[in-house]
Amino acid sequence: MHVQPSADRDSTQRMMEGKHRITGFFGSFGGRYVAEVLRKPLDELEEAFITIVPSREFQEEYQGKLRTFVGRPTPLYYAENTTRLLGGGRLYIKLEGLAATGAHKINNALGQGLLAKRMGKKRVIAETGAGQHGVAVAAVCAHLGIPCRVYMGEVDMMRQKPNVFWMERYGAEVVGVSSGSRTLKDAVNEALRDWASHPDDTFYILGSALGPSPYPDMVRTFQSVIGKETKEQLAALGLEPAALIACVGGGSNAIGFFSPYVYPGNSPYETDEQGASRPEGEKAPLLIGVEAGGMGSGIGQHAARMTGEGKVGIVQGYKSRFLLDEDGQVLPTHSVSAGLDYPGIGPELAHLGEVGRIEFTTATDKEAMEAMDFFARTEGVLFALESAHGGAAAIRLLPTFPREAVVVVNMSGRGDKDLFITAKELDRERWKEFLLREAASLGGSL
Amino acid sequence: MTADSPKKLMCHLVAGYPTMELSFQAALGMVEGGASYLEVQFPFSDPTADGPRIQEACVQALEGGFTLEKGFQLVGNLAQTFPTVPLFIMSYASLLYRRGIPWFLDQAQEAGAKGLIVPDLPFDQDEGYYQAAWDRGLHPVSVVVPTMDPGRLDQLLSFLRGHGEPYVYVALRTGITGDPTRLSDENLSFLKSLATKGLKLVAGFGISSREQVEALSPYVEAVVVGSYLVGIIREAAFPSKSSEGGKDALVKRAVAAAVSGLIQSR
Numbered sequence: 001m002h003v004q005p006s007a008d009r010d011s012t013q014r015m016m017e018g019k020h021r022i023t024g025f026f027g028s029f030g031g032r033y034v035a036e037v038l039r040k041p042l043d044e045l046e047e048a049f050i051t052i053v054p055s056r057e058f059q060e061e062y063q064g065k066l067r068t069f070v071g072r073p074t075p076l077y078y079a080e081n082t083t084r085l086l087g088g089g090r091l092y093i094k095l096e097g098l099a100a101t102g103a104h105k106i107n108n109a110l111g112q113g114l115l116a117k118r119m120g121k122k123r124v125i126a127e128t129g130a131g132q133h134g135v136a137v138a139a140v141c142a143h144l145g146i147p148c149r150v151y152m153g154e155v156d157m158m159r160q161k162p163n164v165f166w167m168e169r170y171g172a173e174v175v176g177v178s179s180g181s182r183t184l185k186d187a188v189n190e191a192l193r194d195w196a197s198h199p200d201d202t203f204y205i206l207g208s209a210l211g212p213s214p215y216p217d218m219v220r221t222f223q224s225v226i227g228k229e230t231k232e233q234l235a236a237l238g239l240e241p242a243a244l245i246a247c248v249g250g251g252s253n254a255i256g257f258f259s260p261y262v263y264p265g266n267s268p269y270e271t272d273e274q275g276a277s278r279p280e281g282e283k284a285p286l287l288i289g290v291e292a293g294g295m296g297s298g299i300g301q302h303a304a305r306m307t308g309e310g311k312v313g314i315v316q317g318y319k320s321r322f323l324l325d326e327d328g329q330v331l332p333t334h335s336v337s338a339g340l341d342y343p344g345i346g347p348e349l350a351h352l353g354e355v356g357r358i359e360f361t362t363a364t365d366k367e368a369m370e371a372m373d374f375f376a377r378t379e380g381v382l383f384a385l386e387s388a389h390g391g392a393a394a395i396r397l398l399p400t401f402p403r404e405a406v407v408v409v410n411m412s413g414r415g416d417k418d419l420f421i422t423a424k425e426l427d428r429e430r431w432k433e434f435l436l437r438e439a440a441s442l443g444g445s446l
Numbered sequence: 447m448t449a450d451s452p453k454k455l456m457c458h459l460v461a462g463y464p465t466m467e468l469s470f471q472a473a474l475g476m477v478e479g480g481a482s483y484l485e486v487q488f489p490f491s492d493p494t495a496d497g498p499r500i501q502e503a504c505v506q507a508l509e510g511g512f513t514l515e516k517g518f519q520l521v522g523n524l525a526q527t528f529p530t531v532p533l534f535i536m537s538y539a540s541l542l543y544r545r546g547i548p549w550f551l552d553q554a555q556e557a558g559a560k561g562l563i564v565p566d567l568p569f570d571q572d573e574g575y576y577q578a579a580w581d582r583g584l585h586p587v588s589v590v591v592p593t594m595d596p597g598r599l600d601q602l603l604s605f606l607r608g609h610g611e612p613y614v615y616v617a618l619r620t621g622i623t624g625d626p627t628r629l630s631d632e633n634l635s636f637l638k639s640l641a642t643k644g645l646k647l648v649a650g651f652g653i654s655s656r657e658q659v660e661a662l663s664p665y666v667e668a669v670v671v672g673s674y675l676v677g678i679i680r681e682a683a684f685p686s687k688s689s690e691g692g693k694d695a696l697v698k699r700a701v702a703a704a705v706s707g708l709i710q711s712r
Contacts (some may be wrong), residue, residue: 008509030569032568032571033566033567033568033571034566034568034619035566035589035617036493036565036568036589036590036591037495037591037593037617039594039598040593040594040595043595147547179498179501179502179505180491180501180505185492185493189492189493189494192494193497195496196495197591268497289483291557311544312543313540313543314539314540314566314567314573315492315539315540315544316492316494317494317566322540324544325538326492326544326545327513327514327541328538328541328542328543328544328545329490329508329540329541329545330491330492330539330540357540361539407494412499433627441455
């Protein structure tokens with residue numbers, strides 16, 4: 001089914017060309033369902049986004065820092081060993097995790113940080129789940145000289161301790177959130193509260209392509225560098241992709257990676273004003289989003305909003321698909337990766353899934369862990385557990401493609417940060433011995 | 447202003463906090479203490495517009511097994527017990543939207559609610575909520591803030607035109623419930639500017655003293671008391687030292703005393 005995405009979905013693209021303002025909707029998803037107190041700050045943010053971000057001065061500064069501070073472009077790596085081993089199509093890996101602070105998150109953190117500075121904001125706040133967005137914001141704020149506070153659920157602080165440590169090294173204040181499920185969604189709630197209390201001097205750097213408008217448009221705009229760069233790198237090799245694969249939590253890496261292949265103006269596949277995504281007779285890449293299959297399909301065991309029991313709802317200021325019970329209460333989720341266990345999905349991805357432009361699948365905790373291990377051994381490339389969900393889908397799907405087909409998976413983050421999770425899963429006894437020895441050397445006892 | 451102005455309170459409770467029965471007792475205490483209106487919050491797992499105290503109460507109510515069915519039962523019981531005390535349901539978009547706004551409003555109407563307060567369904571992105579409420583004779587209560595753009599406030603007022611004397615909820619300070627409120631000049635001038643618009647104003651956020659109630663009362667139909675009473679209920683339901691009597695009586699008595707303390711003349 002190739003229903004065309006509605007005309008609204010490329011609103012930022014048109015905005016960049018000075019054609020119209022963003023609508024904040026993607027089909028029926030998105031919007032700005034917020035208490036009145038947040039309305040004015042969001043209006044001001046939208047105004048700044050559509051006037052400042054497209055300006056030449058902003059773009060020069062942003063692009064410059066993407067090179068010198070973030071380390072772009074990130075490599076597009078040909079996974080030759082995997083291709084030989086698995087048969088089928090040729091696998092490429094976009095090594096986005098080689099960006100500064102270890103994940104794609106910094107593309108957006110830098111963009112919003114620069115915007116905060118130009119808006120004259122004196123203080124930055126952010127939420128974080130896995131900690132990658134928090135680390136990126138903390139580094140950007142250190143770089144730009146803005147005080148920074150990061151809200152993080154206490155459960156996430158426990159399982160991503162190294163990232164807490166690094167955020168503090170960058171000078172950020174990390175505030176534990178003890179309410180609700182004590183994970184990412186609760187950190188978002190707390191950041192929204194903070195912003196509602198300090199709307200004048202504070203900029204809220206939201207980390208994923210979700211939340212009230214203009215965040216989904218803005219985050220996609222800053223993350224689209226992943227897809228644009230991939231497209232240029234493929235073109236330089238004379239290649240066109242048959243499929244793009246990305247993991248999906250909130251979905252910022254996926255929408256940034258996919259966007260040049262969905263929308264006209266950026267895509268070799270556009271046909272008309274409506275932005276047909278896959279014109280007749282042409283091959284446009286399959287776009288595959290991979291959700292957290294967790295430990296199974298039961299309530300609280302996964303975070304599959306598109307492939308599972310996700311319902312259309314309005315939560316945290318936007319309409320999309322969420323894991324909700326019959327009364328509209330947000331359900332618990334699970335994933336081995338803290339970055340994929342959010343109960344909602346960005347509204348643009350939900351829309352593109354609904355119209356059939358993006359296909360969704362899942363990978364389980366176990367498959368992700370195995371994929372991480374596989375790519376480390378086979379390619380010398382270390383996937384973050386989040387990104388390894390995409391890697392697992394690539395392993396599964398690659399053999400189904402013909403030999404000349406090019407499949408690109410986005411390694412949105414690298415796996416160093418997961419040491420304390422992967423080591424206890426994959427090398428339990430020796431890891432335990434090591435930790436005991438370390439604790440003893442610090443004078444600890446058990 | 448003087449202490450002689452009529453002082454009406456809209457008292458807030460979280461349905462199911464600390465239990466369904468105790469939230470009913472708390473409402474009894476509110477009316478006994480002199481509440482003119484009741485605001486019954488249906489707890490939501492992610493209440494972004496509430497402060498930590500109310501959020502904690504919501505979490506506990508949900509852990510205690512709150513469901514929409516029980517919430518509407520509580521509202522129905524209260525409406526029968528106090529037919530002259532108008533009762534508003536406060537909740538979030540997710541709860542209304544999940545089974546359909548018309549379904550939710552039918553339940554609210556049958557239970558005997560006078561209206562609803564849903565902060566994350568603003569008038570210009572309301573999913574049909576306002577019209578569906580009006581069609582059922584329910585009052586959809588808009589929330590306004592002093593920092594609102596005047597043009598947007600005018601839009602809201604013209605949207606509300608033709609619907610009698612609408613209730614409007616004034617959130618008095620920038621931010622969330624539970625912080626101390628100073629009745630600043632800005633707040634008072636905002637209230638005064640609304641006073642001439644043919645609205646029934648209820649105003650709140652951070653009200654915890656008789657002085658605040660006295661200062662506000664001349665400008666509004668009712669003063670909203672929320673977090674303060676949640677704190678009173680918590681102390682009565684979970685006393686630090688053992689005390690005489692059952693929890694039902696304790697909660698009811700403590701709430702009645704707190705409410706009457708807010709409106710008694712000196």
